[in-house]
Amino acid sequence: MRKEMPIDSAPMDGSKITVVWTDDDDQRNESIAQYRALDRLRASGGQWDENDAGWWTFIDSRTQRRIEPTAWIVETDDGDDEND
Known part of the structure; x- marks a missing residue:
């Protein structure tokens, strides 16, 4: 199951x-991103x-952009697996 968490709790280790x-354009996006510290x-x-x-x-195959995310997605195992 996917859960949105506040961005300030996201790992900032790269x-x-x-x-x-x-x-x-006020379009909501989900993307793979990486925090890059100045050092x-x-x-x-x-x-x-x-x-x-x-x-x-x-944002495309060759272009990177600095963004301001509002949340990050955590994949959780909530025990509701249909195959159990």
Whole structure:
């Protein structure tokens, strides 16, 4: 079963998770995203500042975008498995 959790409880260790966010057209989206801290961004090279830290997702096959998720999705095993 899927459960939405507040984004402030999401892991920020660089792991990829499913997040919920709203785009510029007020469309609700679910995407795989990753929190990228400033120190990790700087370690990858390039010029980064504190405005670049945050949640990043691919919006198409080649384009990444920093987003502001409102929640993240947790898969839970609630014991209601039909195969038991």
